[in-house]
Amino acid sequence: MKDHSLGASDEDIVRQVLDGNVDVFDSLVKRHRVLVSKIVTRHVPSRDAEETIQDAFVRAYLSLPTFTGKGDFRKWLSSIAVRTCYDYWRKAYRSMEIPMSTMTEKHRHWLEEVLSGQSIESRREAGLKSEAKELLGYALGKLSAEDRMVLEIVYLEGLSVKETANLLGWSTANVKVRSFRSRRKLERLLRGMRRQGKGG
Amino acid sequence: MRFRISENERLKRALQEAYFSRESADTGEDRQFQIMGRVRRAGPLKTSAWFLPAFENLVWRIAPACCLLLLTLTVLFTSMDLDHGYDYPGALAAEMERPTLPELYGLEGWE
Numbered sequence: 001m002k003d004h005s006l007g008a009s010d011e012d013i014v015r016q017v018l019d020g021n022v023d024v025f026d027s028l029v030k031r032h033r034v035l036v037s038k039i040v041t042r043h044v045p046s047r048d049a050e051e052t053i054q055d056a057f058v059r060a061y062l063s064l065p066t067f068t069g070k071g072d073f074r075k076w077l078s079s080i081a082v083r084t085c086y087d088y089w090r091k092a093y094r095s096m097e098i099p100m101s102t103m104t105e106k107h108r109h110w111l112e113e114v115l116s117g118q119s120i121e122s123r124r125e126a127g128l129k130s131e132a133k134e135l136l137g138y139a140l141g142k143l144s145a146e147d148r149m150v151l152e153i154v155y156l157e158g159l160s161v162k163e164t165a166n167l168l169g170w171s172t173a174n175v176k177v178r179s180f181r182s183r184r185k186l187e188r189l190l191r192g193m194r195r196q197g198k199g200g
Numbered sequence: 201m202r203f204r205i206s207e208n209e210r211l212k213r214a215l216q217e218a219y220f221s222r223e224s225a226d227t228g229e230d231r232q233f234q235i236m237g238r239v240r241r242a243g244p245l246k247t248s249a250w251f252l253p254a255f256e257n258l259v260w261r262i263a264p265a266c267c268l269l270l271l272t273l274t275v276l277f278t279s280m281d282l283d284h285g286y287d288y289p290g291a292l293a294a295e296m297e298r299p300t301l302p303e304l305y306g307l308e309g310w311e
Contacts, residue, residue, distance in 0.1 A: 017245065018245060020244045020245075022239060022240055022243070022244055023236075023240075025236070025239055026232065026236050029232055029235050029236065030232060033231065033232065033235075034225045037224060037225050038223050038224070038225050041222060041223050041224040041225075042219065042220065042222055042223045046222075046224070049224075050231065053231065053235075054231070054234055054235050054238060057235045057238075057239070058235065058238045058239060058242065061239045061242060061245070062242060062245070064245055065245055065246075111211075114208075114210055114211045114214045115208060115210070115211060117210060132214055132215065132217065132218035133218045133221065133222065135215075135218075136215050136218045136219060152219065155212070156215060156216050156219040156220075157216075157219075158216075187204055190211075
């Protein structure tokens with residue numbers, strides 16, 4: 001497909017799309033699909049990532065009339081992608097489609113090793129990387145969609161409260177409360193796991 | 201003070217590493233075609249009513265504050281001991297009818 005907008009800014013392309021040239025949206029997809037893929041695959045399980053990436057772009061297309069052109073298009077698109085992931089989790093929790101992973105002795109072993117100070121390199125050598133992913137999946141699966149998103153963005157990605165509020169379209173107070181609450185829940189989950197390990 | 205596991209930097213780094221390892225930047229051409237297929241099916245955008253979603257968003261943002269204000273005013277007015285026989289709007293209008301210059305400029309009591 002011929003690229004009609006080579007060298008044009010994102011804002012110019014948006015204007016062309018709004019003028020009725022739907023095909024030009026293809027250039028925006030091409031430019032930003034890596035960004036959207038990265039965001040979605042971090043938040044959503046791989047089996048549903050493909051569909052969610054498509055949803056994010058379609059949502060962005062339908063929301064183009066609300067893009068004022070004053071801010072950065074990438075930031076605006078990132079916010080749409082994050083909100084699409086949040087909607088994915090809300091829907092998933094409603095329909096109870098989340099497969100619950102169970103914790104085994106090897107996950108507790110991993111947690112104890114990390115807390116006792118074994119280096120990341122030696123853990124990698126020991127092939128315990130998958131345990132970390134599973135443990136993270138287990139902990140996140142126990143949280144609500146809201147707590148999950150906030151924990152991922154603030155605690156794991158390290159974004160500020162203000163940035164998170166902008167991404168999710170929430171108030172900063174709401175993000176602060178959710179962030180505190182989700183950290184406390186994570187704390188409880190990890191403590192519970194350790195207790196189980198010591199008790200069993 | 202109780203030691204917090206979630207504040208353990210080593211654990212945080214390990215979980216962050218696991219979290220970012222899920223990230224994938226798959227840039228398949230197929231995906232592009234599928235996205236554009238759905239976009240074309242949605243058709244050209246209607247831009248005439250672009251302000252409606254923004255207005256709706258604004259209304260929902262201020263709705264809780266408005267409800268709270270309305271509730272507070274209702275409670276305030278019902279708890280106030282107002283004299284129903286007294287013509288408050290009339291008294292207010294009469295008060296504002298002929299303001300003197302010192303009143304207008306807030307110079308009362310400067311003589």
